[in-house]
Amino acid sequence: MAGGTCGAPTPRTVAVERLTSGDHACLDFVSHRDRWALRAAFTTAGLARGERVMLFTDPATRSGEALTRLADFGVPTERAAADGRLEVLNSSPGYDPVHGFDAAARTGYWASVTDDALAHGFTGLRVAGDMVWACEPGVSGDALTSYESGLGGLFEKFPFLAMCEYDRRSFSPQLLERVLAVHPLSVLPQPGELRAERAGDALRLVGDADLATRTRFELSVREPGLARIDLTGLAFIDAYCVRTLLRLPGGPALECTRAQYRLLRLCGAPEAERTEVPVGWTERGSGADTGRVVLRVR
Template sequence: MAEGAGAFGGAGGARTPRTVAVERLGPGDHACLPFDRSEGRWALRAAFAAAGLARGERVLLFPGAGTDVSRTLERLDAHGVPALQAAADGRLDIVRTTPGCDPVRGFDPVARTDYWANAADDARTRGFTGLRAAGDMACVAEAGADAAALTSYELGLTPLLAKLGFTGLCEYDRHAFPPDVLDAVVGAHPLTVVPAPGTLHATRDGAVLRLAGDADLATRTAFELAVREPGLTAIDLTGLAFLDAHCARELVRLGAAASAFDAAAGSGGAGVALECTPAQARLLRLCGMRQPGHLVVRGEG
């Protein structure tokens, strides 16, 4: 599960959603994808589905009532997901209905929430390790949901998904919702996902730098510029889907330089703390990290 706490940000109260790579979403996560009808959304859907299939979860995709199922499976297959086989054996389902959304009866958040609870129970009963679902939320606009009802629904969904161990990704078309409504519903999610695969997303919150996406050959320059910004006390790496050895060594070099400066100045400074996953911590140690106190290891992977 993607999460943040301690020196890197509290867990309670209203806050700006944390951005993570879609591959980092795990059981209990509730994320939002605001999109602009680009092909990149299919790559994100494919990565989301592939991660669930690899975990042994049942995957439900709600691409919209007018979607052609065969075409959807073909598009997922083109991104490397064994969609045809997964659909044939019941691990993947392309759902064309829109639970809790009806142009005549309107938006029914209770019916929609009940649907998710029943689907999660059904997945467990059928022997899956869990459930994940991604869906186009245009149906709620078509059902006439107002901003207050939609925001309340999304806020209530977060603790439910955490309780069920259910991974949810809500897709909001920027062209289907007024900007103020979109801002409200995005803010009701604890997480957003990086909008394009293979990119790096860097945000700074005071002295804390949060990274999401990929830190690799294609994004090295942006990565190096971000981590070298002055005044940082912490760098959160847990939103990254991939951290290559070059970028890991850059962090090691920065840590060694900071420690040498502190020693020369006699300041005893704490340097820059790195919040990372266990796999990232192992890579950093293999690349020569010698300041274990600088690593704050959280989560999975």
């Protein structure tokens, strides 16, 4: 959902599986198949955490077609749709061709449907929405970016998660840049990918560290001068990659989630130097693995 100014911070890249309640993320994509794979992972995670999942497609995609596409990736769509855990719509809350875009109405809609999800016993609401409606008449780039950047209070107040989907072929590069800048998070556009982000003596890994990405993983973690490696952006890491980390010379500090720490310990890692547990909806609601653990390889 967009907006941005020169000098705005770069969004933090995350794997879709690492999204949790309170996150506001942007997915800018080209491949529709990859997008459906990400939607499926997004939906599966929400169902597993007891959240209601709402998927807003483009106007041409009907509910039945969307459910079939999700089912192709293993989502139990028939049961989830029947009992209200999953809802697919092709509407655009807050926008219609006659009256244009009403940012307040759209924001109010999210608050209302989150309240409804909580009233029905769900731990929260997660929404994925195709933003193609924002290309229509009556929606200016300034209005869109202002709306997107003004959603922070909603995410702080409610157990609400949103992934905004922007097709790179539908939006200008200039508007996409503004859109990305106002989202705190950017979703890795390809499932199963590994991204390595180096900043000074720190390395952050995002995505999957497994057989398919092993070469890139080893090249990245063996770069000279690394003092800290952040693993918290990984959706998956296999035992081989863990043992590679534990054999690194120089003793870099490893920042990891609590689940990753348990795997590291099973593979022979030392005890942690400290544990940091952020407080927020993620701690109270979905039970996601939100704590951070720091240990040093010896």
